[in-house]
Amino acid sequence: MNFSEHKHVVVIYPHPDDESFGTAGTITKFREAGVPVTYLCGTLGEMGRNMGNPFFANRETLPQIRKQELIDACNVLDMNLEMLGYRDKTIEFESRDDLAERFKNYLEDLGATLVITFYPGYAVHPDHNAMGAAAFEAVKRMSLEKRPEVWATAFSNDRIENIGKPNVVIDILDVFDTKLDAIKSHRSQVEGMLNQLLSHSEADNERDAALERFRYEGFYDVNIDEVDY
Amino acid sequence: MDAIKLEDVQSYIDQFAAKPVYVHLETTNGAYASHFNQNAYNVGAYIRNAQLTYHQGKIVEHNGSFRVGLKHDIGWIYAEGLTDYEFSEQGHLLLAGHDNQGRLMVALEISQEPFSY
Numbered sequence: 019m020n021f022s023e024h025k026h027v028v029v030i031y032p033h034p035d036d037e038s039f040g041t042a043g044t045i046t047k048f049r050e051a052g053v054p055v056t057y058l059c060g061t062l063g064e065m066g067r068n069m070g071n072p073f074f075a076n077r078e079t080l081p082q083i084r085k086q087e088l089i090d091a092c093n094v095l096d097m098n099l100e101m102l103g104y105r106d107k108t109i110e111f112e113s114r115d116d117l118a119e120r121f122k123n124y125l126e127d128l129g130a131t132l133v134i135t136f137y138p139g140y141a142v143h144p145d146h147n148a149m150g151a152a153a154f155e156a157v158k159r160m161s162l163e164k165r166p167e168v169w170a171t172a173f174s175n176d177r178i179e180n181i182g183k184p185n186v187v188i189d190i191l192d193v194f195d196t197k198l199d200a201i202k203s204h205r206s207q208v209e210g211m212l213n214q215l216l217s218h219s220e221a222d223n224e225r226d227a228a229l230e231r232f233r234y235e236g237f238y239d240v241n242i243d244e245v246d247y
Numbered sequence: 248m249d250a251i252k253l254e255d256v257q258s259y260i261d262q263f264a265a266k267p268v269y270v271h272l273e274t275t276n277g278a279y280a281s282h283f284n285q286n287a288y289n290v291g292a293y294i295r296n297a298q299l300t301y302h303q304g305k306i307v308e309h310n311g312s313f314r315v316g317l318k319h320d321i322g323w324i325y326a327e328g329l330t331d332y333e334f335s336e337q338g339h340l341l342l343a344g345h346d347n348q349g350r351l352m353v354a355l356e357i358s359q360e361p362f363s364y
């Protein structure tokens with residue numbers, strides 16, 4: 019994989035932390051190759067139920083806490099951030115048309131050559147699926163010569179039987195510590211999860227347990243004219 | 248937030264009685280319940296900024312957690328499983344129930360100003 023071939027990578031996900039779990043290593047590799055990366059983050063995860071472990075956030079303070087965590091993660095990953103201002107859990111009720119037009123304007127203005135988003139239907143959370151579908155639609159609306167490549171993330175339990183295995187798999191071992199730093203930026207969301215990873219793993223420390231789980235980042239390189247969404 | 252003290256919360260509930268208030272009411276078992284457990288079923292609901300005036304409100308303890316009922320002119324607001332509370336600087340009464348990993352399962356919040364979007 020020659021990361022420097024791309025001109026601008028645009029990541030389109032709905033929640034603070036989606037970028038860190040699924041894609042932080044890949045983002046880091048693009049940044050190390052000198053490629054600008056912009057994150058279009060749909061919401062502030064206002065309705066998340068993780069409040070820290072032990073909890074330190076509440077429903078009303080969570081948005082500002084997660085906003086700062088998102089900014090910190092983007093600083094760790096050295097990528098540009100655009101917060102789109104939608105509300106957690108409501109993306110599927112917004113107009114697909116409006117979302118797609120808005121995304122398309124960003125992609126054209128930024129000169130995106132690669133879009134990384136969720137694979138609609140195979141990304142579990144309704145916001146993930148809706149955000150991915152609007153991103154697919156945005157790319158489809160672009161003229162052929164301007165269209166960026168699309169890499170989609172999927173993690174539903176039925177993904178392999180329906181869409182096979184990811185055809186882009188990136189080993190992020192050499193940038194794993196950056197990824198772990200980005201994940202840990204989302205303190206309200208991940209403390210309990212990292213503890214659980216460790217308790218379910220044979221590894222004897224948190225870093226190794228996380229490495230087992232997050233070493234490979236998989237994407238489906240999608241031909242936008244050939245997929246249903 | 249701190250563990251609910253019944254008398255304190257009751258006095259906050261009384262402070263908001265007979266005044267127009269905004270209520271946030273929510274329950275959830277998480278967006279990933281059925282992803283991690285095939286037999287589980289995702290359940291969640293929230294109402295943000297219901298406008299109402301209640302004339303009578305009460306908090307009741309049951310086995311270490313709490314229920315709240317607010318009686319208004321044409322119906323009720325009800326929440327169970329509440330464990331923690333805070334009266335915030337913004338004048339919000341925040342009540343929530345958390346599981347043993349600190350995850351929110353139910354929330355009931357009362358304010359005289361609308362909660363932020």
Ligand SMILES: [Zn+2]
Pocket residue numbers: 032033036143146
């Ligand atoms: Zn997410």
